[in-house]
Amino acid sequence: MxxxxxxxxxxxxxxxxxxxxxxxxxxxxxxxxxxxxxxxxxxxxxxxxxxxxxxxxxTIDEIRSLLDLSDHPDRDCSEADLIASRHLEQVERKIAQLSGLRDELSRIVGRCRGGLAGDCRVIDALADHSHCGHAHQGPVTL
Amino acid sequence: MxxxxxxxxxxxxxxxxxxxxxxxxxxxxxxxxxxxxxxxxxxxxxxxxxxxxxxxxxTIDEIRSLLDLSDHPDRDCSEADLIASRHLEQVERKIAQLSGLRDELSRIVGRCRGGLAGDCRVIDALADHSHCGHAHQGPVTL
DNA sequence: CTTGACCCTGTAGTTGCTACAGGGTGCATA
DNA sequence: TATGCACCCTGTAGCAACTACAGGGTCAAG
Incomplete structure (x- = not known):
């Protein structure tokens, strides 16, 4: 091949x-x-x-470990389970984070009726308003 | 400052x-x-x-456009709304994708009782089993 | 006068690929 | 036989959005 x-x-x-x-x-x-x-x-x-x-x-590193276990069938497999469950936790955290984003974004969009940027709710929401009960969480990657 | x-x-x-x-x-x-x-x-x-x-x-590019609008209050703000709603869609797609991952991962984890890697369900599930009704979707980033 | 916290520039590393540039190989067709 | 064309090779550079130095300068306190 x-x-x-x-x-x-x-x-x-x-x-x-x-x-x-x-x-x-x-x-x-x-x-x-x-x-x-x-x-x-x-x-x-x-x-x-x-x-x-x-x-x-x-990740590539996790796959390296998983492959290593797969190559050695005599090893204990609890490490594989640990890698997978840690990963599951991460996925769940990410889903929770994105759900938060989705909620905040949906509060923002659809509020502009084609007016001027000067009084746009979208732009306004992105500007500095620490009073709006939004918890700072740091940049996110999709 | x-x-x-x-x-x-x-x-x-x-x-x-x-x-x-x-x-x-x-x-x-x-x-x-x-x-x-x-x-x-x-x-x-x-x-x-x-x-x-x-x-x-x-993204940085989206922010560039949003800043540009914010700098020109006389412009039409529908572009800001478009950027935000497109982004919301992407976030929703990502949540759906990750939910799929979560489901598949939770089917995989917790099935190993500390046995040997040779008959580990986790390793096994990652090996080639196209018959298990899993739709291929390409690599994902968290 | 020296210590330490801060500031500067410029460059290289991160993750997981993807995309060339610039070349070689192998097979079918004119 | 020539000549396409699809495929293969290596090596390097690019993507996003930072982060982390190395190797230096500045400033106030003790």
Whole structure:
């Protein structure tokens, strides 16, 4: 299997596959005479594992640990459970944070009837009004 | 006001303030003889506007547009409303995506009773099982 | 006069990719 | 045989929005 076929089989960008190899998430595959990467089923399933983990929002470092456990079936698996449950907590915190944003945003939008920016409620709400019961929480990434 | 005081007054990292200046979000302030940045109330309120917008998850580019409107009170403010409602939609989409993750993660965690990684349900769930009714959605950022 | 807190510039690191530039390979077709 | 064209290679730079130095200058207190 060449990289393009692995890419199609796992729905992963070719550049991403090379990136995962570079950072040590995937092993260096064999090469053809022409220097092309040559993959087999074990590479495919490892990459599928990585993809599924990324889809669930695990970081590269967490995936490294999970892969390590997966490579050593004799180890205790409580670490995997710990990683996953910590991650679940983070996802829940993020949902709570975004729900707060959503509530504040929906209070803001739809209040302008095409007037001038000078008395726009949207602009106004973003200006400095510490009295409006809004708890400062620091920048957020979507 | 020196940068450290502005930093304290707006709960913003000093480096972040200089960064905002560099990318043109804040104006270049006056300087003291020693070359120290010297801020006044107008800088403080502009930075507060930026911070509040970032807290609500607006991107730097969106904030640029919002600041621009705020600087021109004679403009039509429907653009501000558009920016905010588009952003609200994005936040709602993100919440939906994360809720999906949360559901799948909670199905996965807590199923391991300290056994060996070889038959760990967590590891197992991350391996390749396209039959489990999981819709592929691509990597997510928290 | 020295200590420590603050300030300056400029550059590099973070995360997880993505996008070239500039080249080589392999196969089908004119 | 030439010549496209799709694919592969390496290496580097870019994205967002900061954050973290390194290596220096300034200022007030003790």
């Amino acid at each position: 060449k990289i393009g076929q692995l890419s199609a089989a796992t729905d992963t960008n070719v550049e991403t596959i090379r990136y995962y190899e570079r950072i040590g998430l995937l092993p260096h595959p064999a090469r053809t005479d022409a220097g092309y990467r040559s993959y087999d089923e074990s590479h495919r399933s490892r990459l599928a594992f990585v993809r599924h983990s990324r889809d669930l929002g695990f | 020196k940068i450290g005081q502005l930093s304290a007054a707006t709960d913003t990292n000093v480096e972040t303030i200089r960064y905002y200046e560099r990318i043109g979000l804040l104006p270049h302030p006056a300087r003291t003889d020693a070359g120290y940045r010297s801020y006044d109330e107008s800088h403080r309120s502009r930075l507060a506007f930026v911070r509040h917008s970032r807290d609500l998850g607006f």
